[in-house]
Amino acid sequence: MPKGQPSVVPDDGLTTRQRRNRPLIAVHTGIGKGKSTAAFGLALRAWNQGWPIGVFQFVKSAKWKVGEERALRVLGASGEGGTVAWHKMGEGWSWIQRDGEMSSEDAAREGWEQVKRDLAAETYRMYVLDEFAYPMHWGWVDTDEVVAALRERPGNQHVVITGRNAPQALVDAADLVTDMSKVKHPMDAGQKGQRGIEW
Amino acid sequence: MPKGQPSVVPDDGLTTRQRRNRPLIAVHTGIGKGKSTAAFGLALRAWNQGWPIGVFQFVKSAKWKVGEERALRVLGASGEGGTVAWHKMGEGWSWIQRDGEMSSEDAAREGWEQVKRDLAAETYRMYVLDEFAYPMHWGWVDTDEVVAALRERPGNQHVVITGRNAPQALVDAADLVTDMSKVKHPMDAGQKGQRGIEW
Numbered sequence: 001m002p003k004g005q006p007s008v009v010p011d012d013g014l015t016t017r018q019r020r021n022r023p024l025i026a027v028h029t030g031i032g033k034g035k036s037t038a039a040f041g042l043a044l045r046a047w048n049q050g051w052p053i054g055v056f057q058f059v060k061s062a063k064w065k066v067g068e069e070r071a072l073r074v075l076g077a078s079g080e081g082g083t084v085a086w087h088k089m090g091e092g093w094s095w096i097q098r099d100g101e102m103s104s105e106d107a108a109r110e111g112w113e114q115v116k117r118d119l120a121a122e123t124y125r126m127y128v129l130d131e132f133a134y135p136m137h138w139g140w141v142d143t144d145e146v147v148a149a150l151r152e153r154p155g156n157q158h159v160v161i162t163g164r165n166a167p168q169a170l171v172d173a174a175d176l177v178t179d180m181s182k183v184k185h186p187m188d189a190g191q192k193g194q195r196g197i198e199w
Numbered sequence: 200m201p202k203g204q205p206s207v208v209p210d211d212g213l214t215t216r217q218r219r220n221r222p223l224i225a226v227h228t229g230i231g232k233g234k235s236t237a238a239f240g241l242a243l244r245a246w247n248q249g250w251p252i253g254v255f256q257f258v259k260s261a262k263w264k265v266g267e268e269r270a271l272r273v274l275g276a277s278g279e280g281g282t283v284a285w286h287k288m289g290e291g292w293s294w295i296q297r298d299g300e301m302s303s304e305d306a307a308r309e310g311w312e313q314v315k316r317d318l319a320a321e322t323y324r325m326y327v328l329d330e331f332a333y334p335m336h337w338g339w340v341d342t343d344e345v346v347a348a349l350r351e352r353p354g355n356q357h358v359v360i361t362g363r364n365a366p367q368a369l370v371d372a373a374d375l376v377t378d379m380s381k382v383k384h385p386m387d388a389g390q391k392g393q394r395g396i397e398w
Contacts, residue, residue, distance in 0.1 A: 008387065008388065008389045010388060011387075013265075020390065020391045020392075020393045021393055022385075022393075024385060024393075024396060026396075027382075028233060028384075030380070032377040032378065033237075033375060033377050034233055034234075034240075034377045034379065035237075035280055036240065037236070037237040037238075037240025037243075037244075037307065037347050037375075038232075038233035038234075038237040038240060039236075039240070040236075040240040040378075041233075041235065041236025041237060041238070041239040041240040041267060042236050042395075042396065043237060043269065044236075044243075044267045044270040044271075045236075045266030045394075045395050045396065045397075045398060046227050046266070046395045047266065048265065048266030048267075048270060048395075049266070049394055049395040051395060066247065066270075067243050067245070067246065067248070067331040068240060068243045068244065068247075069243030069385070070247045070280070071243040071270075071274055071280070072246060074272065074273075074274060074277050074279055074280075075270055075273060078273050080269075080273055081269070081270070081273075081376060098247040098333050105324070112381075126240050126395065148311030149322075158395065158396065171382065171383070175385045175388070175390070176232060176382060176383060176384055176385055177381075177382035177383040177384075177398075178231040178232050178233045178380065178382060179231065179379075179380040179381075179382050180233065180237075180378075180379055180380075181229070181377065181378040181379075181380050182368070182376075182377060182378075183226075183228075183370065183376035183377060183378050184373060184374070184375060185361055185375055186221075186374045186375055187205065189209060189374070190207040190208050190209040190211075191374070192219045193219075194219045194220055194322075195220075195224075195244075196245045196248040196250060196325065196357065197244065197357065197375075198242065198244075199244060
């Protein structure tokens with residue numbers, strides 16, 4: 001985004017600095033490509049600020065996005081920026097001892113419970129809740145509860161949520177919402193996904 | 200993007216593998232946030248593949264995107280993935296000895312000339328031409344010439360171009376086009392950009 005003057009100066013009693021540093025809820029939704037890559041691009045900025053970053057991947061398969069995971073793990077371990085904790089539903093959340101019998105629905109809910117605990121404890125400064133729009137859309141996790149927990153989160157914690165079909169209540173609560181609209185995708189022309197592009 | 204079957208199997212005489220590994224032209228356009236962050240997210244995948252990455256930033260100010268630059272420089276120097284070369288118009292292209300008298304228009308054109316040289320030499324496997332849609336939109340760089348050079352590029356080189364107002368001829372030539380549509384942005388609510396989010 002280009003630098004610029006805000007179009008409205010709100011009458012909210014905050015200084016520009018306070019308003020500027022207000023923690024954000026960002027949502028990347030829509031059917032186009034770029035929702036997750038843009039979230040991980042934001043994580044690079046957070047890393048550069050030295051912030052602790054928590055990634056929660058709400059997807060069954062861990063195949064996709066291995067590139068982002070390896071890059072952020074290397075960055076987190078470099079000692080030059082922020083730390084990176086990476087949590088995957090697809091491999092069973094790391095804090096769960098045995099998840100053998102857990103359904104996807106229960107696993108998604110358990111992931112959200114951990115996010116709530118981390119928000120309350122202010123564990124991270126930037127949260128990437130990748131594909132988290134799906135469990136809300138499917139009704140596995142209650143959107144109103146998510147919105148309430150996000151609204152009440154303490155301190156200065158940014159939260160980025162990705163996925164198609166972001167529920168309207170989440171969009172309403174968010175500060176920054178981008179709809180990634182598909183204009184053209186190689187799959188439409190019969191091309192399958194390829195390494196370096198899709199993962 | 201979810202894994203899936205392509206909707207059409209083209210009659211182009213290529214094997215699935217050949218078709219899969221066809222080099223792509225990707226365009227991230229639209230007025231919403233996420234165009235550049237998604238391009239740098241893609242660069243993480245390229246890095247993970249061990250590919251040489253060339254970033255060309257076609258912007259006057261180098262202030263924004265310092266997070267991505269530092270992260271990709273650390274990754275490129277880590278020896279664990281691909282290499283990263285980062286070229287900035289804002290600081291005078293690195294290959295120019297003296298750019299004191301160069302206008303933005305000339306500098307943009309010179310950046311494109313270097314991209315053409317690198318494409319011909321197959322210097323990189325992934326090119327991020329950040330904000331390159333602007334010099335095309337403004338007529339500083341001829342879009343038809345860009346499209347021709349991209350179409351004729353040898354080998355297996357992916358090119359990602361970002362920026363608002365991507366010219367239609369570029370969109371037509373691209374394999375993957377996402378329009379980042381703004382649903383909501385903090386600036387609309389009077390909030391200025393903040394570190395870790397906008398840079």
